[in-house]
Amino acid sequence: MSDMPYPDALRVDAFDKVRGVQRYAADNARPGLAHAVLATATIARGTVRRIDAAAARAVPGVRLVLTHEELNGLKPPGFLMGGGYGFQSIQPITSPHIAYRGQPIALVVADNLEAAAEGARLIRADYAAEPHQVTLDAPEADIVAQADSPLPKPMFADVKAGEADAAYAAAAIRIEADFRHPPQHQNPIEMLSTVAEWRDGHLTVHEGTQNAEAIRHGLARQLGIEPERITVLSPSAGGGFGQKNSLQAHTVLAAEAARRLERPVKLVVTRAQIFHDSSFRPASRHRIRLGADTAGRMVALIHETDSQTSRHDLFPTQYTELSARLYGIAGFRGRERLVRTDVQTPGYMRAPYEHPAAFAVECCVDELAYRLGRDPVALRLANDTTADPITGQPYSSRYLAECLRRGAARFGWDRRSMEPGSMRAEDGSLMGWGVAIGAYKAATAAAIARLRLSADGAVTFSVGVHEMGQGIRTAIFAVLVRRLGVEPGRITLEIGSTGTTPQHLTAGSWGTATAIPAAEEVCDALLRALETLPSRLSLAERLRAAGRPYLEVEVSRRAPGQPEAVMGRLTSGLPAAMGPAYPGYVSFSHVAHFVEVRVEPSTRRIRVPRVVSVADCGRVISPRTAASQLRGGVIWGIGAALREVSEVDVRYGGFLNADLAEYVLPVHADIGTIDVEFVDAPDPRLNAAGVKGLGEVSMVGVAPAIANAVHHATGRRLRALPIRVEDLL
């Protein structure tokens, strides 16, 4: 069924969202609810010598104060990348050890929010501080070569293809440059928030998440109870972007407080606390060496990275998995190092590796174009490939050249003059046009899908996927409507909450490629089951003719080549996704971004009035939400390139600009026209629906396209993000 494009359809939850009908965990305001507030550490590393909670306990309305003295029995969640469930391995408030500024040291629970906040303010801690270190400029002892680390291989081995160093040394044209990326924070509008309640020994957790199953199994481990005694409800999360991809540090605290108080507890992590109490995009730096021959064939690429991790976990990186694959370069060598710093463990913020890696590589490719005097689009097209440089396998589909050609035409690229500073806008500002490409692995997760048709025509569908605003509900509706001919009003989706099908982590752009093929298969199974009955009747009529109140079918689906055993991981809340390398082929989504910047001649403000982006994500299931994803990715790219930085004062550790006024995200006035287009060619080799992923690839390449446009406008190569006014003065 991948041969027919999908028509445009409304976002199914838009009307509810606009009216504020959609409920999130923190909207829960049931009677009897107790409110919890965290108190956090003010030192960057050390130990709590003494904690004084007397004043907090004395605040009228305060019912419970939990410090490490009370909670030392709670078990750690285990680190997501180490067989566990948490975004980091340590559980705050279970020991006196302080690993980073902002780490929770106490939880205060009260009858109302005001009393809890006042109690948290009154918590006094006496610390023994130890020296700390929060930047990439760390002593050797804090730098870990990933290839020599205990991280699993070959997943985290250095990426190599051919003889990069020799090819680079012999190359006629060599480009070498260093790039810097600052730490950044996701800041979904729905803050980390949990309502936890116990009833007859059963724990129910309301929390917006991308990974309900990890919360369930992780809490079971932490609390020492059976996962069957826990339900996690997350029908809709208000944005995740990788921040909500695992068990958060606050969730077990809410659950434990609710257990002790025997009443439901709500815990909302404040915006300032979120900067310190959840994962973020780590600081990284990248050294690129790019070699080419005089004809413009890229022959060698060496990509060496240093990336921030915490002292307690190795948050691994895969920057070079992407940089090795943007072009058909025969000689590639990657080397990735991790730098231990005294922060919470960083994590997967949208396009975690691909965006910084593409920034570094694609700026160098632009530089190469200028060294060669070659049009940047033409140079990219000339270096495209059909086979994966790392494995030698073919791509299941690769429409990168198509993205570049369509984008160039749509943008009017042929009107560009090559010379930097040669184009002027009507208002006299310098105009720069830049291009860059991006790619992102097309991963797939194992899934179980269940479909029930009732004799009255109602359809209930469940599969492991979370709605975080990306539009998966709308995409699933599109498939069910097309396959079953059912009215949208008769469809109920059960996704994001445990207790139905396993709610596997929704991340890494595998949501659609996981849920949609499973939805198609389960529809097929239902149709097959009804095949024996006369086909002129509607599905529900056939069911009634057979005298059955309902019919339920279930399919279980693995990624191509995934072993049977992966279903065990799926049902125990562990990551069960694979890609981009499948047996016989490699799968990626691709994108090309074309950006116009204007630089004011006087105060040198940079504006982005126009972006054209063309993506290859396989078959587009929901045109409306797909376009929104792509536009959103471009906006993230604009933010990442020109606005966002989590400021660090090395003396204090932690992050300084921890609120939405001072952490500068783009606002509407920063965004001009974003014109998006899809190749919309199915990838039937990856799955019958022909879908790849879209959310992450959308932002890959935006930042270098902007930096390249700034170069085109001004002649300046700026290699540290964000690019701000001071860089061009």
Place this chain on the structure above:
Amino acid sequence: MRPFTYARAGDEAAAIRAVSSGGRGTRFLAGGTTLYDLMKLGAEAPERLVDISALPGLASFDTAGPRELVFGAGARMSDVAADSRLVAEYPALSESLWKAASQQLRNMASLGGNLLQRTRCAYFRGGEPFACNKRTPGSGCAAREGIDRGHAVLGGSEACIATYPGDWAVALVAFDAVVDVAGPNGARTIPLQALHREPGTTPEVETSLARDEMILRIRVPATPLGRASTYHKIRDRESYAFALASAAVALWMEGDVVREARIALGGLATRPWRAQEAEAGLVGRPLTLEAARAAGEAALRNARPGHHNAFRIELGTRTVAEALLIAQRRA
């Protein structure tokens, strides 16, 4: 959140009486967009709030008078910004409000409260563990050796380099505005330029108002300089951000020649900053690109950079120059 009492005042005299007799912990409350924010951050901890936001009369404003423009302290930023006479006759005043904060904040915030907003210095707002003389006198200044990208290059002291963040006061200073205030001992009028203090050795004292003095209104002398004026604000994004550098500029041109000029700087100094020397240098001469640039340089001549904010001296210079050219086009 620390407990506090809240009362709504019946009229101005009652409000002043309540604040005066309430003692040290008693404060006026207008839109609350500064005060509540700082209370949540623990930077302010009033015990009693006297709400003046509904006082009849305080919210009115009149931009049509022949001699002066009068703005009640309770007028909303958004209402005043949208006043068509202000937009046409005193664009700098309107723009300084339009370019401040967000629409939601402007709908809440009052002109009087706006004048008294406090610095955005992250160390001040963050509280523990940061040293901050403004928050805890004598504790030191974390910004001096810290992330001072947004801190003042003019008017700072050993004790404090916090930028005065507001926009409206900067535009007012350019127009020689005055504020009428009233306290338990009667009323007085203060030039806006004398309302805010430089930090000196007492950065915790930010204005020349007594705690129980209430701003009643702001008055701006009517002037032919209004039309050829602008508030030019450069920030890290196009909206909803404080100024990296801003300039309120007004010109009275006779042909090509400047008869009178007003220049005030925002985002660069510890208080709204009038640049009279730069103004004087323009008078009696044609406003060329070079003259505009020279005025910018004169305005920033005494600027002192810290670690990360030196660029704002050049940015401020260019902002002034650009603002003069924008104003000239309106002449």
